[in-house]
Amino acid sequence: MTPGGHFRGRTAIAIEALLENLPEDDAEKAVLTARARVYAQECGCAMGGSFLAAALAMTLIYVVITRDLSVRTCIASIALIFVASVLGKVTGIWLAWVKLVLLRRSLARRQVGMRQRVLVH
Numbered sequence: 001m002t003p004g005g006h007f008r009g010r011t012a013i014a015i016e017a018l019l020e021n022l023p024e025d026d027a028e029k030a031v032l033t034a035r036a037r038v039y040a041q042e043c044g045c046a047m048g049g050s051f052l053a054a055a056l057a058m059t060l061i062y063v064v065i066t067r068d069l070s071v072r073t074c075i076a077s078i079a080l081i082f083v084a085s086v087l088g089k090v091t092g093i094w095l096a097w098v099k100l101v102l103l104r105r106s107l108a109r110r111q112v113g114m115r116q117r118v119l120v121h
Contacts (some may be wrong), residue, residue, distance in 0.1 A: 012040040013101045018107040032107065039100045043091030051088025055081045 015036045022029045059077040063069060 011097065011104055012036065015040075015100065015104045015107060018104065018111060021111055022107075024101065032103070036100070036103055039096050042092065042096030044089040044096070047092025047095065048085050050086045051091070052081065055084035074092035 019029065019033055019036065022032075059080060063073065063077070066073075
């Protein structure tokens with residue numbers, strides 16, 4: 001698994017260790033491993049693109065409604081589009097990190113549940 005950032009890297013390493021502790025015959029192990037890999041490699045580009053498209057649409061709607069194509073409007077539009085794209089990228093990375101944390105928590109609870117089922121006397 002390739003960690004994406006410092007915090008996601010530590011979380012991805014913890015998830016990798018938890019996945020290694022799952023039994024090889026576990027039916028969900030491959031699915032969970034694939035999900036963890038996707039979350040760890042998420043770069044935020046899709047969310048950034050969505051925010052970019054929304055900002056472009058808002059800018060076009062504003063220009064069409066107000067019919068204002070001044071230099072000030074163009075500069076404000078460019079700034080809005082840039083800020084929206086960066087905000088979307090950061091949001092995408094943050095959501096991927098949240099998904100990794102939730103996956104780690106789920107795997108940790110699952111591992112505790114597996115330990116409690118084994119009764120050794």
